[in-house]
Amino acid sequence: MESEYNRMERAIRYIEDHAEDQPSLDVVSEHVGLSPYHFQRIFKKWTGVSPKRFLQFLTVENAKQLLDQSASVLETSYDVGLSGSGRLHDLFVSVEAVTPGQFKSGGSGVKLEYGFHQTPFGRAVIAMAKDGLTDLKFVDEEDESKAVHELEKKWPAADITENRGATGKIARRIFGGLERSAEGSPIKLWLRGTNFQIKVWQALLRIPEGTIVSYSDVARSIGRPEAVRAAANAVGSNPIAWLIPCHRVLRSSGAIGGYGGGIARKKIMLAREIAGQGAR
Numbered sequence: 001m002e003s004e005y006n007r008m009e010r011a012i013r014y015i016e017d018h019a020e021d022q023p024s025l026d027v028v029s030e031h032v033g034l035s036p037y038h039f040q041r042i043f044k045k046w047t048g049v050s051p052k053r054f055l056q057f058l059t060v061e062n063a064k065q066l067l068d069q070s071a072s073v074l075e076t077s078y079d080v081g082l083s084g085s086g087r088l089h090d091l092f093v094s095v096e097a098v099t100p101g102q103f104k105s106g107g108s109g110v111k112l113e114y115g116f117h118q119t120p121f122g123r124a125v126i127a128m129a130k131d132g133l134t135d136l137k138f139v140d141e142e143d144e145s146k147a148v149h150e151l152e153k154k155w156p157a158a159d160i161t162e163n164r165g166a167t168g169k170i171a172r173r174i175f176g177g178l179e180r181s182a183e184g185s186p187i188k189l190w191l192r193g194t195n196f197q198i199k200v201w202q203a204l205l206r207i208p209e210g211t212i213v214s215y216s217d218v219a220r221s222i223g224r225p226e227a228v229r230a231a232a233n234a235v236g237s238n239p240i241a242w243l244i245p246c247h248r249v250l251r252s253s254g255a256i257g258g259y260g261g262g263i264a265r266k267k268i269m270l271a272r273e274i275a276g277q278g279a280r
Contacts, residue, residue, distance in 0.1 A: 114167060135240065207249075
């Protein structure tokens with residue numbers, strides 16, 4: 001049976017492929033095998049907006065306008081000491097890096113536990129060690145074995161086991177209703193990357209919710225304005241989707257750009273956040 005998320009992904013692709021024809025609600029709902037009423041209800045549940053508003057939010061022209069409005073948002077966030085607004089901020093996430101020795105050894109002596117879980121953005125694999133969350137990646141069910149293989153490749157010397165009970169607790173805290181509290185201890189991220197990548201990922205954490213920036217904004221925010229391509233590669237290498245919000249970075253042209261979890265998923269994340277900001 002096709003999941004709701006996969007249906008919404010197909011709907012988004014259909015709307016985009018036929019944007020010039022302005023497909024009606026009836027046409028799109030028929031394409032995904034739902035009645036117009038159920039399609040509208042489910043689409044709004046997943047994206048936070050109606051299909052029509054979804055397209056309005058994510059046109060290139062609208063994206064360019066949002067980029068213009070947030071041109072200096074990273075610098076401003078640094079100035080006021082914030083890493084974001086709303087659900088994602090200093091009290092919710094803390095970051096530590098893998099030591100050079102652990103990096104070089106491929107995680108020797110590290111016990112890594114992983115599990116697959118349903119989230120508001122589809123199925124995801126979550127991996128964690130005693131020092132914190134190491135990986136969060138969106139996957140299709142048929143790619144689960146591939147996801148485990150990638151974990152083993154990334155942490156070749158680690159002891160990797162499946163433990164859905166342990167990872168389920170963190171999944172519920174991250175995605176539970178998408179309403180996360182700053183109370184209690186922050187979620188610790190234990191990142192394995194180069195110094196440059198760590199700086200980029202920390203910069204991403206400073207992008208306020210409902211805001212989008214360009215890759216050049218990210219490069220400037222870490223003091224490397226000439227390293228736009230390297231910054232883009234680091235954004236693309238983000239190991240912890242959603243929490244480290246690489247989905248908030250677009251090309252300077254306003255084009256959505258790539259996303260490891262798929263363009264449709266990135267657009268759903270952006271639409272939910274932008275719609276949420278508009279409702280406040």
